[in-house]
Amino acid sequence: MGAGLSTRFHRIGKNADRWLDLDLPVVTELRSQLDTQTQQHQFVSASVMDFDWMDTLTDVAPENILFIAEGLLAYFEVNEVQQLISAMRSRFPGATLDVEILGNYTKISNKNFTKIGAPLKWFVKDEQDLTAMGLQVVNVGSLYQLYPERWPWQWQILLKFLTQFSYFRNGYLIVETKL
Numbered sequence: 001m002g003a004g005l006s007t008r009f010h011r012i013g014k015n016a017d018r019w020l021d022l023d024l025p026v027v028t029e030l031r032s033q034l035d036t037q038t039q040q041h042q043f044v045s046a047s048v049m050d051f052d053w054m055d056t057l058t059d060v061a062p063e064n065i066l067f068i069a070e071g072l073l074a075y076f077e078v079n080e081v082q083q084l085i086s087a088m089r090s091r092f093p094g095a096t097l098d099v100e101i102l103g104n105y106t107k108i109s110n111k112n113f114t115k116i117g118a119p120l121k122w123f124v125k126d127e128q129d130l131t132a133m134g135l136q137v138v139n140v141g142s143l144y145q146l147y148p149e150r151w152p153w154q155w156q157i158l159l160k161f162l163t164q165f166s167y168f169r170n171g172y173l174i175v176e177t178k179l
């Protein structure tokens with residue numbers, strides 16, 4: 001959802017029965033110039049907020065679906081996120097939804113997002129905000145704590161210290177949920 005030009009299918013999706021990359025028409029057109037659709041890997045031109053896209057998934061059992069919303073939900077108002085989650089819960093109960101959510105700490109970078117016409121609108125306190133929306137939180141990790149080996153050692157020390165503080169830890173959360 002809001003797949004952008006993500007190459008995740010080519011990296012890890014080859015074993016999926018079907019992989020849909022959904023984004024707005026302008027982005028899907030660009031993707032079509034760079035990549036080729038197949039029966040297995042399809043591009044869906046739609047806004048996630050026009051819920052008709054959910055009809056493309058009527059022939060799949062919800063428990064066999066993994067939705068990924070990375071770098072997407074923070075661009076919507078909280079009531080829009082709630083509407084989307086409620087619609088997905090009623091259509092796909094039991095499906096997995098993995099989301100990236102941003103905490104108040106991230107507000108400091110919003111000036112830059114606003115300058116390029118993509119202001120961030122939804123900031124969470126922590127993963128409990130997802131529970132309050134009806135999602136079941138299965139797993140949660142701070143981006144700053146996941147894969148520490150990917151950071152230079154000086155950063156590893158700094159991040160270990162800073163993520164003791166919830167304000168910083170909740171800046172970027174990757175959360176696995178059940179609808």
Ligand SMILES: C[S@@+](CC[C@H](N)C(=O)[O-])C[C@H]1O[C@@H](n2cnc3c(N)ncnc32)[C@H](O)[C@@H]1O
Binds near residue numbers: 004005022069
């Ligand atoms: C920051 S990018 C993230 C791209 C990709 N998920 C990633 O992590 O690399 C946000 C994406 O969300 C898409 N997007 C924004 N509003 C959307 C909407 N209403 N429906 C579908 N996609 C949307 C944008 O076009 C953009 O490709």
